[in-house]
Amino acid sequence: AHLDRVAAVDGQLKAFLHIDRDAVLAQARSIDERRAAGEKLGPLAGVPVAHKDVFTTTDMPTTAGSKILEGWRPPYDATITRRLREAGLVILGKTNMDEFAMGSSTENSAFGPSHNPWDLGRIPGGSSGGSSAAVAGYEAPLSTGTDTGGSIRQPASVTGIVGAKPTYGGSSRYGVIAFASSLDTPGPFARNVLDAALLHEAFSGHDPMDSTSVPEAVPPVVEAARRADVNGLRVGVVKEFAGEGGQAGVHARFNETVELLESLGAKVVEVSCPNFEYALHAYYLIAPSEASSNLARFDAMRYGLRVGDDGTRSAEEVMALTRAEGFGPEVKRRIMLGTYALSSGYYDAYYGKAQQVRTLIKRDFDRAFEQVDVLVSPTTPTTAFPIGERADDPMAMYLADLWTIPANLTGNPAISVPCGLADEDGLPVGLQVMAPVLADDRVYRVGAAVE
Numbered sequence: 001a002h003l004d005r006v007a008a009v010d011g012q013l014k015a016f017l018h019i020d021r022d023a024v025l026a027q028a029r030s031i032d033e034r035r036a037a038g039e040k041l042g043p044l045a046g047v048p049v050a051h052k053d054v055f056t057t058t059d060m061p062t063t064a065g066s067k068i069l070e071g072w073r074p075p076y077d078a079t080i081t082r083r084l085r086e087a088g089l090v091i092l093g094k095t096n097m098d099e100f101a102m103g104s105s106t107e108n109s110a111f112g113p114s115h116n117p118w119d120l121g122r123i124p125g126g127s128s129g130g131s132s133a134a135v136a137g138y139e140a141p142l143s144t145g146t147d148t149g150g151s152i153r154q155p156a157s158v159t160g161i162v163g164a165k166p167t168y169g170g171s172s173r174y175g176v177i178a179f180a181s182s183l184d185t186p187g188p189f190a191r192n193v194l195d196a197a198l199l200h201e202a203f204s205g206h207d208p209m210d211s212t213s214v215p216e217a218v219p220p221v222v223e224a225a226r227r228a229d230v231n232g233l234r235v236g237v238v239k240e241f242a243g244e245g246g247q248a249g250v251h252a253r254f255n256e257t258v259e260l261l262e263s264l265g266a267k268v269v270e271v272s273c274p275n276f277e278y279a280l281h282a283y284y285l286i287a288p289s290e291a292s293s294n295l296a297r298f299d300a301m302r303y304g305l306r307v308g309d310d311g312t313r314s315a316e317e318v319m320a321l322t323r324a325e326g327f328g329p330e331v332k333r334r335i336m337l338g339t340y341a342l343s344s345g346y347y348d349a350y351y352g353k354a355q356q357v358r359t360l361i362k363r364d365f366d367r368a369f370e371q372v373d374v375l376v377s378p379t380t381p382t383t384a385f386p387i388g389e390r391a392d393d394p395m396a397m398y399l400a401d402l403w404t405i406p407a408n409l410t411g412n413p414a415i416s417v418p419c420g421l422a423d424e425d426g427l428p429v430g431l432q433v434m435a436p437v438l439a440d441d442r443v444y445r446v447g448a449a450v451e
């Protein structure tokens, strides 16, 4: 049924970069065989899942939305890919994304943008926009994404679905093509909170292959999603994100949702996080710095594309030609920003300063969680914007993640759940719920109560 749906609508949504009908059916049959042979499969066995094209897959290409990985076949599966195969899920295909997960709209994909099922002229969010479009457009019931600055929560918000960023280190980065290693966090997309929790639980847990993987047990997110009650829970409204700065219809739906939480028995208080306003600035030094280092591995020798290797050029020349042709403009902008920020003489002023801001933001979170159990805000300042509107204005694009970035800088878990449609344009609005590190269950509990 999902393959038929993809055949019917993907020509318009362009959510998938790779899908192979026969391979999908073969996987489904092999799961039937495993079940018939008595193997005990997980609760999601047989359910299709679409993977953001940043997770390595041995049987499908993995491009990270970039031309530079053209033709590359990963020799290994990401831990998340492997765990979901073992649990008996069928990989439906690989979804479109901003190149190396840099962006908020999928317009930075080397393969063209994906489209929002609510309005094909609008963006499905990004960078995991193929994954959000696939689930919102009923092409897949579940998908995976990665969230470095908001790339799961923002696309979930603008397509009216659920997207969660686990605690940093709670989901494995092994086999996830790196953007900014201290921020990158894989997580689930689904059309309801319980489905997202089931996927979260299916792929999470300690991974010895990821040095930043946390050793603690996976928080009981499925139980929390089933519980779905907020009675007596202390909910903090982040003052700095709640009052203004976004579209009127976004704030209206957010305020109603806060009232709903109160009517369900939550104790709502306003909380100030004064350093959150510096998060975006710190992020655009830290993320490009780490990216400039991570992307050095694309040297024309190890992976994919190689340009100008005709026997007359040096390795350096081939590398320069390959990187010039293989990387898109946003990736180049980040590499230059990051290289500049890390260069000797500037390191203390930029990267060092940004890390200090990160500590201040962590203190804001710690203080807030002395008073409340969760924090809430709108997920993103506006509903889905038209394709092209911010494509030539990187600063306007960066603002999409204004309210999601703090949780990345500190590793806190967060979710986006739909909370109605904006009056101005009838497009979905998302509620963001943030919790203390390793209290992922709380964001599912609150999300399930309001959905």
Ligand code: GLN
Residues within 6 Å of the ligand: 101, 102, 103, 104, 126, 127, 146, 147, 148, 149, 150, 151, 152, 179, 287, 398, 401
């Ligand atoms: N939009 C942000 C950026 O471009 C965040 C991306 C992400 O979370 N991967 O960096």
